[in-house]
Amino acid sequence: MNEFLTRKTWRYIDQSVSGIGRSPLESFAADDTLCHLIGAGLSPATVRTWVHSASVVMGIQDHRLPFVQAGMDLLEERGYHPIVRNSGGLAVVLDEGILNISIVVSEKDGHLDINAGYDMMVELVKALFPEIAERIEAYEIVGSYCPGSYDLSVDGKKFAGIAQRRIRGGIAVQIYLSVEGSGGARAELVRDFYERSLQQEPTKFDYPNVRPEVMASLSEIIGEPLSVPGVNARLQQFLYAHSEEMRMGPFVEDEMEQYTYYLTRVFERNKKLLLES
Template sequence: MSETDSLLMQQEWRVIDQSSIGPQFPALESFAMDDTLCASVGSGQSTAVARAWVHHQTIVLGIQDTKLPFLQEGLDYLRKHDFKVIVRNSGGLAVVLDEGVLNLSLVFPENERKIEINRGYEAMWELIRLMFSDFPVTIEAKEIVGSYCPGSFDLSIQGKKFAGISQRRIRNGVAVQIYICVNGSGAERAELVKGFYEAAKRQVDTKFTYPDIVPSVMASLSELLSTTLSIQDVMLRFLKVLKEHSGKIFSDSLSAQEWPLYESYLTRVVERNNKVFDSLKES
């Protein structure tokens, strides 16, 4: 892909850094935040946005996960391991968020011409390759069988997955999101999700195929690069690449116009989430 055709090249990058708020920052707020920014960027109220976020001890389930035959037992297993559980409003399956996992969202306007789905994924893959270009490794994008939330744009080094990418589209705005296992044990995170599926599915045949998780195919970047990386180290790399692909980057938070939109998206996300868990109590 040529430099000029890269989605990373933006006149301005508006940066919203929520990577150090701490354990009191609930993950549902992040999904409402990205929906808000999608709508804001799509309507032309905002330039392209790059957002960073970290959540503590949270498992994010996909819609398909809520259809598991013994979901309540799966939830009990996760809570026993001191993890909160939420359901996101987009595709994909269960992922682990903790203080060693950095999430990045790139929010692009889709006004002049349509952004094909793969082009969004490729922009994020390009970003990550540039962020770690000083290491003598090849970062591949392909499905890693045996990983949690497998997809065709799993990012891996030597067959071990450290990141997964998803997309969300609202009103001419495209949010490309990635979780990056920066430090800690990738295999331990995978063990946790494996235990969840074992408790929630057991040996029952289901219409939907859930992943058969092999913890050894997952690792953190610190493990794969044999170096100690902190969230802050990776944030500096992230901002450096954005700076190289923009006339200007500036730090920001939600505007006065965006707050009411955020409140309405948050209400919607919370209500949808509660509905899933309320239906469990009734069954």
């Protein structure tokens, strides 16, 4: 087992239900807060789960699309709320069938370079899904939305993407797991967003040519109905098995000051970017 996944103490924050009606920006602020706290030695390493209702999180490059406002209007028409995150990467879909997991550790824990951070998350996913573990591969799935070298797939169908954020001595490795529903339908939404936002206008940046057939949910891949609560339960069982102590609960009063700071910052940044669209 990966050394970074076995710990004396894991902290676990479950926002897979409480966060559904909240903005995804609150999750980005939460992970930044955890990076700050854990980097400063004020909190143990933490796993946080989060789910949000229908949203499309755009990256900085998406914000620069020539007709991005038309693309965002399309998302609103389809019932999805567009937001912009202050980081790299490209558009991803969030909804109640997608479970997001953040693992936040300290840079002081040991040498965890970029690839090692990704490998840690890959090993966790394989542990959570032993029925397909040997079939899970990590490489870029061309035609997927938000493609990256650590896309997770089975038989060429992507079900997850991994990202990292490193600030204040903390490292947050984040993954979205398409658990329920249609991966292809989500991909169609992002494909249509790019088509509306580009309108065949040439750009310096190469945006993905999204092909819905290369994306699927874990339920579709495994051939059995999985649920977000069920996968979350698997994760909790894993953490109990790989720690001596698991601390559960949201931010406490002393931590809320930092959270409020990061929350204000991320909302102000998103508002500024949207006004520039």
